[in-house]
Amino acid sequence: MNKRIFILFALVILLTSCASPSPTQPSTAEPIQAATEITSATEAISATAEPVEATSEPATSKPKEVTIGFDTAIYPHRGWAIETSDGFAMAYIGVLETLVKVDYDGNMVPFLAESWSQVDDTTWQFNLRKGISFTNGEPFNADAVVKALNYIKNTPTPPSAITAETFKDVEAADEYTVLIHTATFDALIPNRLTSPNTGILAPSAYKAESGPVDPFNTGTGPFILTDEVPDQSLTLVKNPNYWGGEVKLDKATILNVPDAQTRATMLQTGELDIDIHLPVEQLSQIKQNPDITVLEMPTARTTTLHMNMSRKPFNDVKVRQAVAYALDKQAIVDATLEGVGIPAIGPITLSEPWVNSELKGYPYDPEKAKQLLAEAGYKEGDLTVGLWTYSARSNLPLTAIAIQDMLAKVGITAEVRVGQYDPMEPDVLSGNYDLFIISRNHIVDSFDPESFFSSDYSCDGSFNMDQFCDKNFDSLLAQARKLTDIQARYDIYRQLQSILVDEQCVGVYLNYTEILDGVRNNVLNFKLHPLERFVLTADLDVTE
Secondary structure: HHHHHHHHHHHHHHHHOOOOOOOOOOOHHHHHHHHHHHHHHHHHOOOOOOOOOOOOOOOOOOOOEEEEOOOOOOOOOOOOOOOHHHHHHHHOOOEEEOOOEEEEOOOOEEEEEEEEEEOOOOOEEOOOOOOOOOOOOEEOHHHHHEEEEEEEEHOOOOOOOOOOOOEEEEEEOOOOOEEEEEEOOOOOOOHHHHHHHHEOOHHHHOOOOOOOOOOOOOOOOOEEEEEEOOOEEEEEEHHHHHHHHOOOOOOEEEOOOOOHHHHHHHHHHHOOEEEOOOOHHHHHHHHOOOOOOEEEEEEEEEEEEEEEEOOOOOHHHHHHHHHHOOOOOOOOOOOHOOOOEEEEOOOOOOOOOOOOOOOOOOOOHHHHHHHHHHHHOOOOOEEEEEEEEOOOOOOOHHHHHHHHHHHHHHOEEEEEEEHHHHHHHHHOOOOOEEEEEEEEEEEOOOOHHHHHHHHHOOOOOOOOOOOOOOOOHHHHHHHHHOOOOOOHHHHHHHHHHHHHHOOOOOOEEEEEEEEEEEOOOOOOOOOOOOOOOOOOOOOOOEOO
């Protein structure tokens, strides 16, 4: 099957274009104690990859520079709209910082806020660090934070974790104290503020009530964005007054290189110092290069085949289950991930503390698939469906071809379309599609899966691709938001997974993938972050 898969994939690439995905979290208060337990448990998500460290200080007076290759999945391509994936891009390049962050060991720790506490059931207090300025000289204070958070919560399409309903009011109690008032009890406000969408820029960066922001020289991070060639490159220089300590690099260039094979070649020739998201099909070759170190880390990312439940044939659970039984997930992993992923059962990866490890799932059983299709009233050849995905992640088109082949064996014809993500997203979110494959990190918006369950599976979810709506699911999710008892909240998350997988077969969870980056050996102190939050850091360095 593998040979056929790769031949068909080559034909698909000739007929399709490259894609760009969007997309698309110290105190004595009890809720913070709960949050501390969350981050402690979440250390199980992954061990921090070993950094590439310096063995001696380089003796050189030349400026220290680095060139990094991004794919279109993480390169800013939405006009610097902070509520989109561009907010994450600003964090990757060392410009944007948040009040709270997830560190490299998977712990939730202070960042621009030095501490926080819950004052009452609907009020959180954040105490800001003093002595910080934005790179353009504007002061970092409570007024700046209020402006930034009000801006993000009032955008027409705010992130799922930060809305006007969640953040009812934000006020400056004094110069360095911010009060956040919630509509109802919410134990997860600090977790929500780890999202780069809630990052703080200088007040002058917000030119209008909503829309793009100005990230040029308006951040608090270790780097200053100075130049942009649209859709091609970004230039950054060190922030000489960075509050977090000395910045080791003088300059960084970010290149937008959509094609994974091209990026990998540039890494091997030395045109890139760092390649973010290596193509798995070149992994063995790259590992043989003595000048390159490959870094791998498990992450909370799941590849999912979404099924449009709002119309035939996928409004019938038997058809959805038939698709699930028809797919050989191990074969898909073998053909598309080459050892850097494992078959999935549900939406949550096996190392996360809130995973439901007792899910039954749907083992590969094509005869069972045929039986269910017959029970649903479909004979072989009756069903022809569209199967969409995007090519910014190189394994996804291969996955589509593999699924097409497997569905054909149970009598379903799938017509594959590989294209750019952005034009597809409106149709998918509005229910104007059949099948769609996406790779999604489910705790990237908030350092807790509540935001993921809410946006992707609640009746009013803003990212509900499956068009799924279940009142019991929503009721359980509402209960989880109010719980400070960590294990009780995790138990609800496990119930939600059971509803999605074993009860309703909402989508097919294909595989759990890994972070895979390549670094030339002249690069020092580059580390993988479990949520892929940081690329350019103050510690990043290069030898001569």
